Amino acid sequence: MSSDKGHLYLIPTRLGDNPPLEVLPISIKKIIEEIDYYIVENEKTARRFIKRISTSKSQPSLKLSVLNKYTTVAERNTFLNPCLEGFSMGLLSEAGCPAVADPGSDIVSLAHAMNIRVIPLVGPSSIILALMASGMNGQSFCFNGYLPIDKVDRKAKIKSLEKLSSEHNQAQIFIETPYRNMKMLEDLVKVLHPETRLCVACDLTLPSEFIKTSPAKEWKNNKEDLHKRPAIFIIQKD
Structure with a gap:
């Protein structure tokens, strides 16, 4: 764990059920293999996506926070705590790019307010x-x-x-x-x-x-x- 803050990676996903690396760059696979903390809309589909793009990724090591319409402001405000402790995190959309027609924009706004570096990755919108x-x-x-x-x-x-x-x-x-x-x-x-x-x-x-x-x-x-x-x-x- 670094003494510095972790980064928030904005990780695009597929728009449908095609092989991930047909539409996503290899850089996304590399980032997913490096980080264990994620903010997602649906835990089941997020785990399935991560497994599809990186079969070697340890599922038990994943720590997922769920962001949806039921998430309270108090809960949301704790989601980036791992970044404050030095761990990088990934923000995943259900389809396409996070924070574009997607609730993830609230997390990105929070990251800026907390001086956490936001890194958008290339993917389909x-x-x-x-x-x-x-x-x-x-x-x-x-x-x-x-x-x-x-x-x-x-x-x-x-x-x-x-x-x-x-x-x-x-x-x-x-x-x-x-x-x-x-x-x-x-x-x-x-x-x-x-x-x-x-x-x-x-x-x-x-x-x-x-x-x-x-x-x-x-x-x-x-x-x-x-x-x-x-x-x-x-x-x-x-």
């Missing part, structure tokens, strides 16, 4: 991958998270984002719970101007990956089943 493949404005874009569930509120939000995209030449990115993807697509086709470009990107990095950008009017004839497939939606009105 579904948001960035979708934007890269969309053909929309990668110089100016906004991620909006989930849109409202209420029909009236959702329609108003879609119109608002479409207006923003036109006024600022800005790609507007959002997500939906996978089992509501088809309803989202249906609402977008109904609400958007027929010529507004719409990109749907789902199952990114997986063999079943699907990415398509077309005017909203052309999505009326969509044949792709998006049900229960993790998806990113992007709109831009020129």
Whole structure:
């Protein structure tokens, strides 16, 4: 154990159940083999991921703190104590990059407040991958998270984002719970101007990956089943 503070590594994970080193750099495997303390969303899936990427890693040596909607502020504030004692830690997302559309941002903020060095590692982000493949404005874009569930509120939000995209030449990115993807697509086709470009990107990095950008009017004839497939939606009105 060092007398100095440990580092907080932000460790990306896979976007689906493909072999880890097909989409993650070897540097992540090396870091995982070096550290035993982790902050995770789900202990079972985190242990499975660590085992997949490093079969030699001792599972009993792992010390995992669970960060989810049930975690209290008091609990969260103790999670980085190992760093204060000189041990480096890893922050894992359930999918993709920690702290991006992910509760891990609270931990990163806490690390900065405690003068703990934060080290982001390279890995897949579904948001960035979708934007890269969309053909929309990668110089100016906004991620909006989930849109409202209420029909009236959702329609108003879609119109608002479409207006923003036109006024600022800005790609507007959002997500939906996978089992509501088809309803989202249906609402977008109904609400958007027929010529507004719409990109749907789902199952990114997986063999079943699907990415398509077309005017909203052309999505009326969509044949792709998006049900229960993790998806990113992007709109831009020129």
